[in-house]
Amino acid sequence: MANASNEHIVTSYEDELTELTRAISEMGGMVEVAITNATQALIRVDHELAKKTSKADKAVDDMQRYIDEKAVSMIARRQPMAGDLRHIVSAIHVANDLERVGDIAKNLARRVKHIDSQRVSKQLYNGIRHMSDLALAQIKRSLDSFTLRDANIALDVCRRDDEVDALYISLFREFLTYMMEDPRNITDCTHLLFCAKNLERAGDHATNIAEAAYYLKTGENLYYDIESGKVDLH
């Protein structure tokens, strides 16, 4: 929190809003690195990197607390009008989603020690890598939609969540096939299946962030219906 020590300097309201957006971007960068490292640790069976990734989650949690406190103090001190209030509240929600993505990275990293990489087919790891790339792309784009206040990017992120879900479903089937072929694969496959599910959930958080960005820009709620795959305006 580079700016924590400057808090006593009187800053303009605009500067405070900018700092809030900057903090969200910084936190976004942190969780992108966390997901990237956790995936690398899984694929390379790198226990050191797994440990490092798991430990780094504390900084993400601290960042959420910083954003929370900053947002609440702004609401209390500045009594913002509707538009700005919307901006500040959305920062609380986005930080919450990013914190969950950080938790997902930590969970992925923790599974490294449970998986016997010798047994696992390279093809399954490729599936995980692909899943991670897609989820990361969604998170990046959702943060773009938030910081640029771009409703079109936000809509695009919501629509593309289908790709993440479709990949997860195809991976799910692939894992089941491996397990049925040779029951000795079951333990490793189950752990990797949880990893795939976690990455699918990271994609859901990207959708949440995009929805917040859409609301911020338009003042309208965008509901993405998971069942039908349709984006609805309410």
Next chain:
Amino acid sequence: MANASNEHIVTSYEDELTELTRAISEMGGMVEVAITNATQALIRVDHELAKKTSKADKAVDDMQRYIDEKAVSMIARRQPMAGDLRHIVSAIHVANDLERVGDIAKNLARRVKHIDSQRVSKQLYNGIRHMSDLALAQIKRSLDSFTLRDANIALDVCRRDDEVDALYISLFREFLTYMMEDPRNITDCTHLLFCAKNLERAGDHATNIAEAAYYLKTGENLYYDIESGKVDLH
């Protein structure tokens, strides 16, 4: 939202705080019913109840939005002092955790259609039922700690999260054994394993709520270290 139409009546600050706590209790009741029904639907393979449970989640989401808006508007209008500010912000966080528990119930309900109950051993269903009972008890107690502002109940909830985790780990092993014994069980067992994992996560949300209650009462952060199972004060 019984009180929404009364918003134009001038209410005291104390009344607004009480209404916020009441709304949290109501939302807590809603997700408790949702988890209970979802578990029943799973165990009885009741597709109607599953559909009803899945649909009911919208009311939980609406309740979260109501609490969010109420809390933010209170912060903006009343400029509360530290103690009250803490109370209002914690309502936002607790509502967020309850919304996630609602999502978990919806996810459980959605799995009903994927599971062939004829194949699944009664013992595994018993495990799921036990997991659900434990998670529900934790959620109830965490809401008690929040509404009664009772730090001891909050600490107790955090300590008991170990039981939920231990049960999940023993179920995880049991499911793996069933899958290895007969690969035809793999599909059903995998779905039920995700249900168990979801219930374990519901327990984590109870811990989050208890941590918020503890902070509300004492002003101190209580970190529950999942790795060591120790409750730490920071």
